[in-house]
Amino acid sequence: xxxxxxxxxxxxxxxxxxxxxxxxxxxxxxxxxxxxxxxxxxxxxxxxxxxxxxxxxxxxxxxxxxxxxxxxxxxxxxxxxxxxxxxxxxxxxxxxxxxxxxxxxxxxxxxxxxxxxxxxxxxxxxxxxxxxxxxxxxxxxxxxxxxxxxxxxxxxxxxxxxxxxxxxxxxxxxxxxxxxxxxxxxxxxxxxxxxxxxxxxxxxxxxxxxxxxxxxxxxxxxxxxx
Amino acid sequence: xxxxxxxxxxxxxxxxxxxxxxxxxxxxxxxxxxxxxxxxxxxxxxxxxxxxxxxxxxxxxxxxxxxxxxxxxxxxxxxxxxxxxxxxxxxxxxxxxxxxxxxxxxxxxxxxxxxxxxxxxxxxxxxxxxxxxxxxxxxxxxxxxxxxxxxxxxxxxxxxxxxxxxxxxxxxxxxxxxxxxxxxxxxxxxxxxxxxxxxxxxxxxxxxxxxxxxx
Numbered sequence: 001x002x003x004x005x006x007x008x009x010x011x012x013x014x015x016x017x018x019x020x021x022x023x024x025x026x027x028x029x030x031x032x033x034x035x036x037x038x039x040x041x042x043x044x045x046x047x048x049x050x051x052x053x054x055x056x057x058x059x060x061x062x063x064x065x066x067x068x069x070x071x072x073x074x075x076x077x078x079x080x081x082x083x084x085x086x087x088x089x090x091x092x093x094x095x096x097x098x099x100x101x102x103x104x105x106x107x108x109x110x111x112x113x114x115x116x117x118x119x120x121x122x123x124x125x126x127x128x129x130x131x132x133x134x135x136x137x138x139x140x141x142x143x144x145x146x147x148x149x150x151x152x153x154x155x156x157x158x159x160x161x162x163x164x165x166x167x168x169x170x171x172x173x174x175x176x177x178x179x180x181x182x183x184x185x186x187x188x189x190x191x192x193x194x195x196x197x198x199x200x201x202x203x204x205x206x207x208x209x210x211x212x213x214x215x216x217x218x219x220x221x222x223x224x225x226x
Numbered sequence: 227x228x229x230x231x232x233x234x235x236x237x238x239x240x241x242x243x244x245x246x247x248x249x250x251x252x253x254x255x256x257x258x259x260x261x262x263x264x265x266x267x268x269x270x271x272x273x274x275x276x277x278x279x280x281x282x283x284x285x286x287x288x289x290x291x292x293x294x295x296x297x298x299x300x301x302x303x304x305x306x307x308x309x310x311x312x313x314x315x316x317x318x319x320x321x322x323x324x325x326x327x328x329x330x331x332x333x334x335x336x337x338x339x340x341x342x343x344x345x346x347x348x349x350x351x352x353x354x355x356x357x358x359x360x361x362x363x364x365x366x367x368x369x370x371x372x373x374x375x376x377x378x379x380x381x382x383x384x385x386x387x388x389x390x391x392x393x394x395x396x397x398x399x400x401x402x403x404x405x406x407x408x409x410x411x412x413x414x415x416x417x418x419x420x421x422x423x424x425x426x427x428x429x430x431x432x433x434x435x436x437x438x439x440x441x
Binding site for chain 2: 054055059063071150155157158161168180185
């Protein structure tokens with residue numbers, strides 16, 4: 001009995017991992033775009049992006065998921081989009097909003113003199129950003145990225161409410177078949193722990209390393225809340 | 227249902243949301259402080275146990291903790307109402323984050339302060355409570371506001387166990403009336419009105435605290 005549970009949950013875990021991986025990759029791309037736009041010299045661009053980021057940070061991820069599912073579902077039913085991709089979209093919006101703040105803090109932590117030096121060497125703003133400023137913002141952002149990955153693994157469980165067959169949804173079905181909620185959900189929690197605990201440890205290590213490297217300049221992001 | 231009726235229905239839901247978030251916030255602030263203090267002054271096995279418990283709580287999705295308490299505990303004879311389950315589970319899960327922030331804020335106080343407290347005859351707990359904690363308070367303001375912001379949002383998880391908060395009512399309204407856009411707009415507006423000023427306030431307080439710490 002128990003071994004077949006493990007097997008069934010394992011199939012769901014694969015979906016969870018794929019869902020999380022896509023979300024993490026897309027979030028990094030979207031967040032980078034947000035972060036660059038949020039330090040734009042054009043005030044309109046800067047304010048618009050900061051408003052959008054604050055707005056996204058205000059909306060619960062579960063609400064994003066349900067709205068994408070119900071809201072778009074009505075209009076794009078004919079496109080036959082898999083709920084899996086709706087979940088990737090909704091999770092990406094939520095996680096990217098958080099991560100863009102991490103990236104922005106990273107960009108803003110680069111000393112102003114670096115910009116001035118780049119300008120005096122004849123770099124345009126865009127190439128100064130790409131070749132000089134952004135590379136220096138990568139390292140201090142790593143704890144934040146690890147942390148966002150942890151959020152994503154945890155938040156991917158919310159996709160179960162829009163019928164994505166990830167591990168929580170699989171566990172729900174198992175409960176309705178076996179009527180053993182306590183055992184199934186404890187096992188499920190174990191699955192998440194096995195995936196996430198190494199990342200939690202990694203987040204701590206990354207943060208200590210970056211803090212040591214930069215002095216006290218990096219904030220405690222490894223336990224930041226989404 | 228008119229848009230006005232949908233709005234008033236969702237506003238009723240927002241009261242439940244505030245109940246969950248407020249209750250969980252109180253739980254989180256106190257339990258988090260308890261975690262941090264035990265980790266600071268407890269004996270080694272207890273300290274290690276606290277570290278392990280908070281790490282596990284931080285690493286498990288709140289939805290599953292909620293299912294465990296709401297669906298799991300009744301099978302061993304413990305019945306918990308939806309609202310209580312949401313407040314306790316979300317509160318204790320958030321406490322595992324607050325514990326780290328409390329600890330970080332305790333670390334901002336110079337070790338000499340602790341030595342001075344001990345040399346004046348305070349016990350370890352007394353030193354923590356009367357000497358270190360008051361000086362660390364400032365650095366807890368932003369994390370505690372952040373905690374409330376986060377709980378306002380995670381309160382939506384209570385909809386998964388049938389507590390009629392905003393999102394639960396919103397989903398019902400969608401199913402009853404089919405007015406998807408109206409519901410989405412009102413829910414987002416309610417959340418934006420509550421959370422966006424809070425986000426700005428938090429970053430302001432964080433900046434103040436940081437300036438004070440590094441200058």
